[in-house]
Amino acid sequence: MSLTGLPLLITIGVIAAGAAVGTARTWRRHGRWQALTRPVAVLLTEVLALLAVGLAVNRAEGFYPTWGDLLPAGVARHDTDPTRPGRLDRWITSRAGAAPTTPVAFPWHPPRGGRWPVTATPTVVVPADYPQHPTRRYPVIAVLADHATGAGEATAARAVQADTGPVIVVFTHLRPTAAPTVLTEALPAGLARDLRVTSHSWALIAPADLAGLAGAVVRAAPTRYPALALLDDAPEPGGVAVPADLPATATVAVIGAGTHQPGRPADRLPTALRWACRQTPAPLGGPAPLIPPPPQAGSSTGGR
């Protein structure tokens, strides 16, 4: 009999009414046992009446649709979202060891990357703890590197990781003519294949001459790139124009002379990397499994 069905509710209601009638009709019976039967009859009637009210409320609100929900018999864990290893995971471990002490930088050849309009092969820097945490996914900072950031880029990425925490950095070396889809589709797909990366909350760093491309990328994929840092190499403030019509949820910083993030030109990439890293989530393991509260015979398991 269903916990929320009318049959149970009617049955309990009828029994409660019957108990009330029976209590009244037998009130003066049972002689010397009255001291026991009367309180028992009153309490039984009260409990049944409250039970009927509770069933009616539960039927209306659906708090406990089944007996299994009301009386959980146990739990079963179902890992519905295990972290898949990246295709380069084993190669990174073989190259840097299981516990490298510094971030690992390497030239990255993404699938069909030969078609990307780049000035040089993209460089990827993975944090030192990447091989040690095989269940974690890492956020990404995509750097639209050009002549302004090319020198010492891996060194800058390594230094930043020591300051602000682990993050994967990819220096794309894209030309200004690159289509935004390279950064919104091809790059994420390639990184997701090769490394354990998150699917959102990345950051983007662009020099002034690629600000237009960066703006188009943030507009097209605001949940993947909610943070944008623009490098302003001009000696005076105002050397870079923040792209217009960015989503209201985008966080933008201009790193350059006269801005709130000043510094020598050589320091601007590290400054931008530190700022961008702070905008990203911490590397985390996959979410805890869903635990269906009342496993019932014959039912399937929940999943995301």
Added chain:
Amino acid sequence: MAPDSLAAALTATSVAVAAAVLLSALWDRGAGARRVAGRAATALLCLLTAVAAAGIWVNRQVDTWTSWSALLGRDPAAADAAAPAAGPGGGRVVTLTVAGAASGLTLHVAAYLPAAYDRQPTDRFPVVEALHGYPGSPAAWLNRLAAPRHLDQEINAGRMAPTVVLFPPQTPSPLLDTECTNLVHGPQAETFLTVDVPAAAAAQLRVRTDRAGWGLIGYSAGGYCATNLALRHPDRYAAAASLSGYADPGITIGDGSEHTLNDDRWRLRHLPPPAVALYLSSGRADHKAHHDAETLRCLARAPLAVTTAYVDGGGHSMSVWEATEDPAFDWLSGWLGRPVPAT
């Protein structure tokens, strides 16, 4: 002996039994009007004690009143100050007093501080506002849902970053359902939660103050609160998780906005979707919550990101929310900025 304690529940049950015994014993005593009065009084006592016992048992389930002073309307959240601490080596729970300059509400807010909060004394941490259901109180998160223990567990497992979790009340009166909105001629709960609480947290705790560092979670009415506040304030919150939340407030706000700006379906149909992330979970047998979550998922368009997670069976109950809070907190943490060194 708090009104949500086992001792209170057992005492109330004992009194109800005693009232039934008293009714039986006094039934034949006295004569005339005195007898009638005695019977009526003891019968009424039976009724009241039975209802009171049932009420206390229900209150134990939903943690609406956690102190007698709260029951009497003196200080709804005072009991949160006595919230249980997390386990050894884990985080701790403190209580903030939020004197809301913007909302005019002054309420206590419990705050879970992760163990890293003390270990990393210069860092600023991401924040999650955890909203309770109706009827209910923040104590339900702390006691029935054991949030501090779950948070310690998820943080220690590396599935969640160290995060400060705030447990604000969504109403100044346990029996007044605000659904976290600004009621016309009533409490300005939305302003309290989105302006006053963040301001108080920034002033009293080492927390991130930017949008990337703030998220929402809630169960039942609090689930609606979480999604609605995130959709209404995407400039303040990056993500929200709803455990068995509905798509509309189900109350009268006073300006008709329960059918428009405070109806999440209406918002998604008529307004540009914001770039926030929502996590919608429920038991599949919780028909309205499940239906509303599916409706929101279908209405969502980029850049709004929606993740759904359903458990088979399950009702609109604490057992479902305790089962889903771990993955919900983990998911939320994945959308929030990391702890950062103070600059």
